[in-house]
Amino acid sequence: MKAVPRTPMRVVPKTPRMQQTVEKQRRDTSDKARDPVNVFCRVRPLQSDGDLTSLRVKNSTTIALNPQDQLLQHHKPHNANQREIQYIFKHVFQPDATQQDVYASVAQPLVENLLKGRNSLLFTYGVTGSGKTYTMTGNLRHRGIMPRCLDVLFRTISDYQAKKFVFKPDKLNGFEILSEEDALLERQHEMNQRFAGAGRFAFRHKDSDPEIASQASVEPIPLLGLDEDNMFSVFVTYIEIYNNSVYDLLEDSGIQKTLQSKIIREDANRHMFVHGVTEVEVKTVEEALEVFQMGQKRKRMGHTVLNAESSRSHSVFNIRLVQAPTDSQGENVVQDRQNITVSQLSLVDLAGSERSSRTKNTGVRLREAGNINNSLMTLRTCLEYLRENQLSASNGLAPKKVPYRDSKITHMFKNYFDGEGQVSMIVCINPRIEDYDENMQVMKFAEMTQEVQIARATPMKQDLGLTPGRRKANKLFKIAINNLNELGIPEAKDLEVDVGLVYSLGPDFPAYEMDSPEAEIKIRELMHYLEQRIEKRKKLRANLDIKCDSFRQMLMNLDRDNLQLRTELASLKAVYKQERDRSAALEKKVRIHESSIDVLNNTLSKQERQIEELTFKLNEKENMLTQKEHEKEKQKKKFSSKLAVESDKNKREFELKLREQRAKLQERMRIKDEKLRLVSNILQSEDLPSLPRSQSSENILNEKDRGAYTVRTEVSSVPATRTDIYATPRHGAAAANNRHRRSRSAGDKWLEHRAANPVPLGTIMQPYLKNRKSVTKLTDMKELTAHGTTKYCLVSQDADTDGDVETKLYKGNVIPTCGGGAQVVFNDVECLKQKSPVHSPTRKRPSNGNISALGGGAVPSTVTSAQDVASRCNLGIEGHSSKKSKI
Numbered sequence: 001m002k003a004v005p006r007t008p009m010r011v012v013p014k015t016p017r018m019q020q021t022v023e024k025q026r027r028d029t030s031d032k033a034r035d036p037v038n039v040f041c042r043v044r045p046l047q048s049d050g051d052l053t054s055l056r057v058k059n060s061t062t063i064a065l066n067p068q069d070q071l072l073q074h075h076k077p078h079n080a081n082q083r084e085i086q087y088i089f090k091h092v093f094q095p096d097a098t099q100q101d102v103y104a105s106v107a108q109p110l111v112e113n114l115l116k117g118r119n120s121l122l123f124t125y126g127v128t129g130s131g132k133t134y135t136m137t138g139n140l141r142h143r144g145i146m147p148r149c150l151d152v153l154f155r156t157i158s159d160y161q162a163k164k165f166v167f168k169p170d171k172l173n174g175f176e177i178l179s180e181e182d183a184l185l186e187r188q189h190e191m192n193q194r195f196a197g198a199g200r201f202a203f204r205h206k207d208s209d210p211e212i213a214s215q216a217s218v219e220p221i222p223l224l225g226l227d228e229d230n231m232f233s234v235f236v237t238y239i240e241i242y243n244n245s246v247y248d249l250l251e252d253s254g255i256q257k258t259l260q261s262k263i264i265r266e267d268a269n270r271h272m273f274v275h276g277v278t279e280v281e282v283k284t285v286e287e288a289l290e291v292f293q294m295g296q297k298r299k300r301m302g303h304t305v306l307n308a309e310s311s312r313s314h315s316v317f318n319i320r321l322v323q324a325p326t327d328s329q330g331e332n333v334v335q336d337r338q339n340i341t342v343s344q345l346s347l348v349d350l351a352g353s354e355r356s357s358r359t360k361n362t363g364v365r366l367r368e369a370g371n372i373n374n375s376l377m378t379l380r381t382c383l384e385y386l387r388e389n390q391l392s393a394s395n396g397l398a399p400k401k402v403p404y405r406d407s408k409i410t411h412m413f414k415n416y417f418d419g420e421g422q423v424s425m426i427v428c429i430n431p432r433i434e435d436y437d438e439n440m441q442v443m444k445f446a447e448m449t450q451e452v453q454i455a456r457a458t459p460m461k462q463d464l465g466l467t468p469g470r471r472k473a474n475k476l477f478k479i480a481i482n483n484l485n486e487l488g489i490p491e492a493k494d495l496e497v498d499v500g501l502v503y504s505l506g507p508d509f510p511a512y513e514m515d516s517p518e519a520e521i522k523i524r525e526l527m528h529y530l531e532q533r534i535e536k537r538k539k540l541r542a543n544l545d546i547k548c549d550s551f552r553q554m555l556m557n558l559d560r561d562n563l564q565l566r567t568e569l570a571s572l573k574a575v576y577k578q579e580r581d582r583s584a585a586l587e588k589k590v591r592i593h594e595s596s597i598d599v600l601n602n603t604l605s606k607q608e609r610q611i612e613e614l615t616f617k618l619n620e621k622e623n624m625l626t627q628k629e630h631e632k633e634k635q636k637k638k639f640s641s642k643l644a645v646e647s648d649k650n651k652r653e654f655e656l657k658l659r660e661q662r663a664k665l666q667e668r669m670r671i672k673d674e675k676l677r678l679v680s681n682i683l684q685s686e687d688l689p690s691l692p693r694s695q696s697s698e699n700i701l702n703e704k705d706r707g708a709y710t711v712r713t714e715v716s717s718v719p720a721t722r723t724d725i726y727a728t729p730r731h732g733a734a735a736a737n738n739r740h741r742r743s744r745s746a747g748d749k750w751l752e753h754r755a756a757n758p759v760p761l762g763t764i765m766q767p768y769l770k771n772r773k774s775v776t777k778l779t780d781m782k783e784l785t786a787h788g789t790t791k792y793c794l795v796s797q798d799a800d801t802d803g804d805v806e807t808k809l810y811k812g813n814v815i816p817t818c819g820g821g822a823q824v825v826f827n828d829v830e831c832l833k834q835k836s837p838v839h840s841p842t843r844k845r846p847s848n849g850n851i852s853a854l855g856g857g858a859v860p861s862t863v864t865s866a867q868d869v870a871s872r873c874n875l876g877i878e879g880h881s882s883k884k885s886k887i
């Protein structure tokens with residue numbers, strides 16, 4: 001056989017996580033118990049009695065292959081064992097073995113696995129015409145493995161099937177559970193489609209197809225070991241692998257069209273599946289076979305389009321059993337997809353393995369043969385590698401990578417070899433001598449396959465803690481209800497399922513079978529209890545009716561009251577509405593007022609803030625003002641003290657200057673007197689004619705010698721009321737100065753207030769007070785106001801130790817007061833000083849006419865004659881216009 005190059009495979013680098021998963025899976029599977037692939041051999045009968053054979057069945061497990069076997073048997077029996085090759089199988093089916101024999105030995109354990117939730121793979125392998133399809137499918141009279149599996153399966157689960165569409169494929173190789181309502185809707189939809197003729201699988205009655213009817217006619221025995229508390233559904237898929245492409249034979253793509261190839265994917269449980277494959281739920285074996293026949297038709301049509309032969313492809317018919325536990329009443333499936341168990345039985349009819357050289361294939365046929373051989377070679381390689389890996393694992397060697405992906409058929413069943421399940425193979429042998437070489441190859445492959453170990457499937461775990469036998473109890477209960485209904489008790493239909501009542505029937509429940517006499521007895525007991533329950537229910541219902549009547553009456557009363565209350569409520573509602581409107585209006589007003597209050601408050605707060613600011617500023621200003629006042633006071637005090645100091649200073653300076661001036665004047669006067677004395681001496685010595693001037697000088701000297709008084713009068717007065725003072729020598733003529741008139745107002749009446757003993761001055765110069773009255777003592781204030789007195793003059797005299805007398809005249813206006821009294825406002829002071837003639841130094845006036853004024857007052861500036869000088873020497877008048885003091 002010519003080796004066909006393998007299809008190049010894309011190597012995908014494994015991520016660490018993938019590597020870990022693979023490792024874990026390998027560890028998991030390596031830890032599990034393993035079973036070898038069960039390899040059976042079926043030898044088909046020879047087509048004719050004249051055919052030569054190269055094969056001999058030695059016993060139920062061994063066959064011997066020898067190309068000249070028949071010849072040797074006839075001619076050289078003694079050398080028969082020398083060239084004979086023996087092959088041992090799990091079981092060898094003789095040519096006369098029936099289909100039932102094959103099914104019972106090979107397939108029935110796989111169906112049992114299916115019911116227990118385990119996956120199984122069965123494939124037939126052999127050369128073309130060796131009976132693979134006959135074994136797997138069979139014909140009208142001789143049903144093959146597939147219809148028998150379906151038959152047994154449906155017969156076993158017939159009473160435990162879920163309603164259609166309770167389980168629904170999720171398109172990812174899993175299933176979901178629909179609620180009863182959704183499932184009902186789906187059923188109705190399907191029924192509508194069936195009536196409309198649009199349904200893809202509008203199953204007919206089994207009698208309508210004689211072929212199917214004949215296949216389903218035999219009644220097999222149901223299997224045991226089923227979990228009776230589960231609900232079951234069966235789904236089938238039918239796939240063909242042709243030229244290494246996967247086609248869905250149940251796809252609704254129109255049989256005239258070319259079938260679309262599908263891809264193989266891995267689901268969440270690392271099981272391989274054909275993505276988007278059509279899964280058809282079947283409820284009977286007839287439906288399943290009908291689906292199969294439709295797939296077969298599509299296969300034939302497809303092959304016509306493709307110009308292919310049916311035997312040139314691999315056919316895979318999958319039976320998928322979905323089961324899930326029922327609820328506590330055994331009525332419905334528990335709505336949790338986690339509890340779903342899906343098991344699969346894959347029945348694979350491989351294409352015939354043959355050498356192209358022998359069949360003389362060309363063109364399309366050659367390509368077909370190449371692909372077939374390629375896929376079968378890959379299958380062989382995979383199994384070889386698996387065997388080697390399993391052997392090397394025990395020796396601690398690294399495993400080889402198994403090339404599952406090199407072929408669709410190996411890729412599809414990868415999880416069987418890598419994962420867990422049970423794998424069985426039937427090697428079909430055509431014993432004719434022409435097939436010797438191919439049979440040899442098949443035998444070698446079979447021998448090698450037997451050495452491959454497959455991990456045993458783990459038992460199904462679906463223990464939800466619910467009571468076992470609940471579905472049986474449910475069923476018993478329903479039987480009892482049906483019986484009662486048939487006995488003419490229609491109330492039984494209204495009874496709800498109560499499995500607790502069934503459990504209470506006896507401790508041996510649910511050990512007995514449904515059809516057993518014990519079950520019959522229990523059903524009768526159950527009927528009895530249910531009758532009692534119905535009777536009791538009738539009584540209770542009658543009681544309930546009475547109570548209902550009274551309750552109805554009460555309701556009517558309540559309704560009446562209610563009506564009344566409603567009316568009241570309506571009126572109250574109207575009032576309420578009005579009040580609510582009013583309240584809303586008031587609230588609106590309140591809101592408006594509140595907003596205006598807010599505005600006012602804001603304004604007020606602003607104003608207050610302004611007031612505070614202004615108050616603060618005012619305080620600041622006041623503080624500043626106070627400070628300035630203080631400073632001003634301080635300045636004032638400072639200025640006053642400075643002024644006082646300055647005035648004192650000025651006064652002292654003035655007095656100092658005055659004394660200096662006086663000293664200077666006296667010095668001058670002394671010098672002048674000296675000069676005058678010299679002049680006088682000169683005049684006396686030279687006998688000059690008498691000049692009035694000399695007389696005057698003499699008089700002056702005489703006067704001086706006599707020690708006449710020199711009167712110096714200082715006048716301090718207010719300029720407006722200046723009084724003329726006249727000072728004359730005691731023996732000289734009195735001189736009057738009109739400038740010094742005492743009073744300009746001839747109408748004033750003076751009150752002169754003088755001392756009781758005045759110092760006698762001996763001068764004629766007296767104060768001039770016209771119209772005066774003199775008093776020494778002012779006893780009564782009436783004296784001031786009486787006689788129309790308008791002026792007042794207080795005269796005081798002081799004499800110092802040198803004998804100088806100072807006379808002061810204090811003058812003022814008399815002003816009557818409103819209380820009848822009088823007040824004096826002093827406005828003038830005159831001061832008269834008279835030097836003592838004893839102690840006062842003699843004053844001599846200069847004789848020349850350049851006599852300057854003494855003091856700051858206005859004095860005559862020029863003396864033209866000696867007489868004037870002499871006379872003036874005796875009289876000095878000095879006036880001061882500056883104010884000396886004020887009382």
Ligand SMILES: Nc1ncnc2c1ncn2[C@@H]1O[C@H](COP(=O)(O)OP(=O)(O)OP(=O)(O)O)[C@@H](O)[C@H]1O
Nearest residue numbers: 044045127128129130131132133134135311351352
């Ligand atoms: N055990 C058997 N008993 C009686 N008839 C058999 C048996 N095996 C095969 N045949 C008959 O042999 C013929 C060829 O068988 P079948 O089509 O099953 O071969 P095959 O291996 O499927 O061929 P291919 O590989 O071409 O599909 C059929 O007519 C079938 O009835």
